[in-house]
Amino acid sequence: MTVVTDFPTTEFCTVGGTVIDGVQYCPPSWEENPGYFGKGSYFGGSPPLSTAVGYLVVLGFGALFSVFTTVVVFMDKFFAGNATITSEHFNTAGRMVKTGLTASVIVSQWTWAATLLQSSNVAWQYGVSGPFWYASGATIQVLLFGVLAISLKDVAPSAHTMCEIVRARWGKSAHITFLIFAFLANIIVTSMLLLGGAATVEALTGMNYELASFLIPWGVILYTSAGGLKATFMASYLHTMIIFAVLITMITIVYIKVYSSNQIYDFLDQTVSYDEAQCKNIYSKDGLGTNQYYMDADGNKLMACGPVSGNSQGSYLTMLSGDGLMFGIINIVGNFGTVFVDQSYWQSAIAARPSSAAKGYLLGGICWFAIPFSLATSLGLASTALMLPINSGEAGSGLVPPAVADHLLGQAGSALILIMLFMAIVSTGSAESIAVSSLIAYDVYREYFNPDATGAQILKVSRIVIVLFGIFMGLFSIVLNVIGLNLGWVYLFMGIVIGSAVIPLWNMMTWDKASGKGAVIAAWSGLILAVSGWLIGAKIQSDKISVATLGTNEVMLSGNLIAILSSGLIHYVYSKFVDPQVFDFATLDGNIHLVEQDLSGLGAEQQDKNELRRAKRWITRRGYLLTFVLIIVWPLLSIPAQVFSKDYFAFWVLVSIAWGFSAAITISFLPLFESQDEIGRVFSGMFNYITGRKGDAEQYAEEEEAPAKTVDEPVAEAQPDVEDPVKPEAAEVDKSDKDYNEFLDAVKPE
Numbered sequence: 001m002t003v004v005t006d007f008p009t010t011e012f013c014t015v016g017g018t019v020i021d022g023v024q025y026c027p028p029s030w031e032e033n034p035g036y037f038g039k040g041s042y043f044g045g046s047p048p049l050s051t052a053v054g055y056l057v058v059l060g061f062g063a064l065f066s067v068f069t070t071v072v073v074f075m076d077k078f079f080a081g082n083a084t085i086t087s088e089h090f091n092t093a094g095r096m097v098k099t100g101l102t103a104s105v106i107v108s109q110w111t112w113a114a115t116l117l118q119s120s121n122v123a124w125q126y127g128v129s130g131p132f133w134y135a136s137g138a139t140i141q142v143l144l145f146g147v148l149a150i151s152l153k154d155v156a157p158s159a160h161t162m163c164e165i166v167r168a169r170w171g172k173s174a175h176i177t178f179l180i181f182a183f184l185a186n187i188i189v190t191s192m193l194l195l196g197g198a199a200t201v202e203a204l205t206g207m208n209y210e211l212a213s214f215l216i217p218w219g220v221i222l223y224t225s226a227g228g229l230k231a232t233f234m235a236s237y238l239h240t241m242i243i244f245a246v247l248i249t250m251i252t253i254v255y256i257k258v259y260s261s262n263q264i265y266d267f268l269d270q271t272v273s274y275d276e277a278q279c280k281n282i283y284s285k286d287g288l289g290t291n292q293y294y295m296d297a298d299g300n301k302l303m304a305c306g307p308v309s310g311n312s313q314g315s316y317l318t319m320l321s322g323d324g325l326m327f328g329i330i331n332i333v334g335n336f337g338t339v340f341v342d343q344s345y346w347q348s349a350i351a352a353r354p355s356s357a358a359k360g361y362l363l364g365g366i367c368w369f370a371i372p373f374s375l376a377t378s379l380g381l382a383s384t385a386l387m388l389p390i391n392s393g394e395a396g397s398g399l400v401p402p403a404v405a406d407h408l409l410g411q412a413g414s415a416l417i418l419i420m421l422f423m424a425i426v427s428t429g430s431a432e433s434i435a436v437s438s439l440i441a442y443d444v445y446r447e448y449f450n451p452d453a454t455g456a457q458i459l460k461v462s463r464i465v466i467v468l469f470g471i472f473m474g475l476f477s478i479v480l481n482v483i484g485l486n487l488g489w490v491y492l493f494m495g496i497v498i499g500s501a502v503i504p505l506w507n508m509m510t511w512d513k514a515s516g517k518g519a520v521i522a523a524w525s526g527l528i529l530a531v532s533g534w535l536i537g538a539k540i541q542s543d544k545i546s547v548a549t550l551g552t553n554e555v556m557l558s559g560n561l562i563a564i565l566s567s568g569l570i571h572y573v574y575s576k577f578v579d580p581q582v583f584d585f586a587t588l589d590g591n592i593h594l595v596e597q598d599l600s601g602l603g604a605e606q607q608d609k610n611e612l613r614r615a616k617r618w619i620t621r622r623g624y625l626l627t628f629v630l631i632i633v634w635p636l637l638s639i640p641a642q643v644f645s646k647d648y649f650a651f652w653v654l655v656s657i658a659w660g661f662s663a664a665i666t667i668s669f670l671p672l673f674e675s676q677d678e679i680g681r682v683f684s685g686m687f688n689y690i691t692g693r694k695g696d697a698e699q700y701a702e703e704e705e706a707p708a709k710t711v712d713e714p715v716a717e718a719q720p721d722v723e724d725p726v727k728p729e730a731a732e733v734d735k736s737d738k739d740y741n742e743f744l745d746a747v748k749p750e
Contacts, residue, residue, distance in 0.1 A: 013282075020287040023278050027387035028267050029407065038285050039389040040293035040302075042403040047206040048414045054205030057422050058212060062219020065235050065426065072234050100670030101233060102352045102360025106142060107368045107667055108236035109344055109431035111243060111424045112189065113196030114491050116417075117398025119372035121488055123380025124304055124395045126324035127268070127316025128644065128652065131376035133328030136630040139369045140332065141339040143626050146361030146619040148340070149349035151509045153357055154612045155585040158592045162346040162505065163443040168591035169508060169583065170516025177520045178341075179443055181501040183436070185341040187476070188494045190432045190469075194477035196487040197425045199397040204406075204414045213477040217470035219422070220429040224466050233351070237671055239427035244664035246420040247375050250401075251657055253408055254378040261653040265646050267385035268316045272307045279305035283389075293391070302391045304384040312642050316384055317649055319638035326553045332631070333560040334495030336502045343435035344428075354612060358619035363670075366626070367663035374660035377653065379404040396488040429470075437465040484547050492556040496534055499563030500526025504571050511575070512583045518574030526567025534559030 012019050013026035015037045020026065029036050115138075122130030156165045163182060167175040198212040255261055274282065276295075281287055283294035283303050294303050307314025310322035339345050352360050379401045383390055390403050402421075405413030441461045446453045453461075480490070501523045507514035535545060537558045542549035549555065575581065641648050 018287045020278075021281045021289070023274070023281055023287075025270060027282060028270070029386040029388050032386075033407070036389050040283065040391060042388055042390045042394060042406075043203045043399065047202075047204055048406050048411055049205045049418070051206050053415065053418070054201050054207035054212065057205075057418055058201065058207070058215050058219065061419075061422055062222055062426065065219065065238070066222035068238070069235050098353060098671070098674045099356040099359045099363065100667075100672075100674045101237060102348060102356050103364035103367060104237045104240050104667050104671050105233050105348055105351075105431075106345075106361060106364025107371070107663075108240045108243075108427035109348070110138070110142060110339075110364070110368050110428075111240070111371055112428050113193045113200075113398065113421060113424055114487055115368075115372050116243075116375060116401060116421055116424055117196045117200065118488055118491050119376035120380035120383065120400040120404075121395045121398060122324070122327055123376040124383050124390065124400050125308075126321045126327065127308060127311060127318065127384070128377070128381065128649075129311075129319045129321040129324030130327065131373050131380060131656075132319065132634070133324055133331055134376065135369045135371075135373035136634065137328045137331030138335040138372070139365045140627040140630055141335045142345075142361055142365035142368065143623040145339050145345055145349075146358045146365075146623050147616065148346075148506065148509050149352065149357040149361050150354070150612060150616045150619055152346070152349050153352075153354040154609070154616065155509070155588045156592060157354075158589050158594055159346075159350060160442045160592075161343055161438050163343075163439060164592050165588070166505075166508065167443070167447065168588055170519060174516045174520050175443065175447070177523055178501060178505065179439065181341050181498055181523060182343050182439055185338055185494075185498045186343065186432050186436050186439075186469075187473070188490065188497060189338055189342060190429060190473045191477055191480055192487055192490050192494075193425045193429055193432075194473060195480060195485070195490060196398040197421060198477060198481070199487065200399065200402055200421050201418065203394075203397075203399050204402050204418050209481060210478045213481070214471075214474040216422075216425055217429060217433075217474050219426050220433055221467050221470040224430040224433045235430065236427045239423040241668050242423045243371065243420055244660075244667060246416050247371060247660055248664055249416065250405065251374050251378040251660055254382050254404075255653055255657060258408060259382070261650040262646055264381060264385045264653075265317065265644075265649050267387075268381065271305060271384055271387055272314050272316060274306050276306060279303070282387075300392070302393075303389070304387060315643045316381065317644040318642060319635055320642060323553055326557050328631075330492055330495065330553065330557050330560050333499055333564050334492065336564060337495050337498035340502045340505050341498045342432075343439055344431040347431075347435055347438060354615065358615045362619060362622055362626075363666070367667045369630075370656075370659040370663035374656040375401065377656040382408075393486075396486045398487045433466045433469055434462075436469045437462040440465045489547065489551045492551065492553075492560075495560035496530045496556070496563050497527070499560055500524075500530060500567035502564055503568035507571060507575070512585065513575050513581050514571065514583070515575040515579040515581050517579050518571045521574060522567040522571035525570055526563050529566045530559045530563035533562040 011024070012021065013023045013030075014020070015026060015030055015034050018037065027036070115134075119131055119134040122134055124130075152159065152165070156168070159165050159168075161182075163175055163179045166178045194213050194216060197216050198209050201207050201212040201216070202209045255264070277289065279294045280289040280292040282305060284290055284292040294301065294305060296302055308316055308321070311324070312318040312320035349357050349361070383400045383404050386404075386407065388403055388407055390400060394400070394403065402414055402417040405417045407413070409416070441458045445461050446458065450457065504514070504519035504522050508519065534550065534555060537555040538545050538549040538552070541552065541555060644652065
């Protein structure tokens with residue numbers, strides 16, 4: 001293979017008059033920018049964007065989304081006649097969100113800073129297996145959570161939080177236990193957002209890291225505290241569209257406009273063709289290996305050059321990667337914790353209408369797969385193919401995508417990645433903020449301090465908590481950075497902390513024999529065993545315990561596996577043989593109480609048991625099947641290829657491009673299609689308001705002061721055969737039968 005360059009034709013690679021000893025072909029990126037020679041860091045303290053751009057994105061976008069969501073919520077209320085925000089509506093979005101928006105929200109809140117940054121880091125480390133294992137290892141949790149989502153709609157439709165369900169089934173001890181694990185999940189996820197976000201903002205704009213960590217949450221605080229979960233969902237849809245727009249731009253630039261799959265293939269082959277001596281000469285100031293920065297004093301590679309340890313034939317172009325597989329297992333275990341233990345996913349399930357919950361999670365998982373897979377297959381592989389001077393520290397901090405984007409598009413590329421990253425931060429950050437506020441308001445304030453709290457008090461507490469949590473997380477991320485933890489380290493660590501809560505929570509919703517005492521014992525024992533195994537593993541492997549030794553793949557893998565497997569075994573044994581239970585799920589919802597009588601999404605139509613059973617069968621079959629395909633079938637089909645051929649790699653790239661475009665189209669247009677009636681009512685109300693005519697909004701805005709009700713519950717008379725002590729009869733409405741029927745037609749759910 002020959003790489004054509006503009007350098008003088010000599011026996012060895014020559015750049016700027018310096019001969020790279022023993023190296024015939026220069027790294028491809030040197031042809032485009034000879035200044036990369038002699039650099040041990042891509043950014044090297046010289047950000048491509050000005051500090052003003054950093055402030056504009058961090059503060060400007062936060063203000064923009066605050067204005068956007070406030071205007072949309074106002075238009076929805078004023079022109080479409082939807083009810084004023086209550087505490088129920090603030091934390092559940094009315095429980096009537098449709099499939100497309102549910103999927104969009106899942107994509108948005110599952111797209112962390114790590115999704116964009118860490119996925120390309122593992123491509124930089126392991127090659128094609130990295131993006132695949134990142135995407136598949138974090139998609140199956142969303143697919144399987146759809147089973148819990150529809151179970152929740154069946155047995156606990158009135159719930160506001162997962163911990164309310166724990167309290168209703170297992171009592172106070174279990175409630176406190178899983179509340180702690182829920183808070184740990186929220187803190188870990190938000191920490192990763194800010195660690196990756198602040199590092200990227202600093203690298204791209206020169207903005208002070210501590211200041212960026214503190215200011216980024218304010219973009220979330222403003223609109224989340226103003227509009228609650230519904231505002232979060234609306235903003236999340238816009239965030240998702242922007243993320244996919246940048247994603248499509250990047251994969252088009254890499255594989256269509258600038259390079260081709262064949263060129264990237266040849267470049268990746270060239271990268272692994274260098275031996276250690278050649279790599280040291282390439283990554284030195286004089287081309288002779290003097291004062292090289294290719295390896296550190298302990299012999300660890302700092303730059304992407306030479307064969308990949310643990311990969312078949314040392315190639316980036318293979319799924320036969322030991323470290324890649326190890327990362328995949330860690331990824332699977334860790335992400336079970338950050339889905340099943342994270343209140344934000346339960347909250348999205350609570351907000352979705354029953355018919356949309358299962359389909360929304362399935363569609364959201366499939367569409368989300370494209371983001372890490374397609375983005376890292378383009379930007380992540382391009383970084384090693386071009387041999388950009390990205391060191392391991394930069395890669396671990398998530399700086400691979402901004403480096404490649406800056407190389408390809410200059411300041412425009414840096415700006416696009418910065419905007420994309422900020423969208424991921426605020427979308428997930430808002431979901432985490434509203435999740436924490438719900439846990440504090442319902443599971444701490446109402447449960448232990450003010451059992452008779454009114455809706456107004458719950459709403460006030462929720463908004464205060466959103467502000468305080470944002471401030472706390474900004475300060476906490478600064479502390480983590482001072483300790484020396486980066487995005488990649490925390491990402492691998494998360495399963496050790498919260499993995500032990502996963503199986504008990506699954507059992508809570510699906511197994512009538514699951515013991516509450518067993519769940520508490522399993523969660524805490526699993527955590528203790530996981531941390532112990534993690535520390536012991538580091539001591540055995542490296543003979544010392546430090547941030548570096550605790551962060552190796554083998555040590556992290558042991559801790560993650562111990563957490564989830566030990567707790568699952570303990571809970572099963574205790575429930576089966578020590579404290580067997582026979583729980584009647586039909587009694588669960590009766591132990592969960594509404595604060596206000598907002599019954600939207602809780603009518604007979606939404607609680608049709610036959611429909612719920614059909615939905616559960618639908619998501620169970622498809623969720624398990626897709627999980628099997630993604631983590632078993634697909635990898636097995638890739639094994640015969642061993643090291644990919646050019647044609648095989650071209651097909652792999654084609655799949656990533658097609659998946660990216662298909663997901664972008666689906667997630668952008670389906671929510672609009674499903675909401676066309678609501679959008680039409682808003683525009684109709686606006687037109688009638690402008691022309692001074694009476695419109696739909698005026699007809700049913702009169703009803704806002706009455707308690708919310710469903711079409712299945714008469715206004716004037718109660719149904720004596722339905723016992724619901726916490727949901728009293730709706731107040732009488734003084735209207736004629738004709739007007740009342742028009743009112744029902746206007747608010748009847750799709």
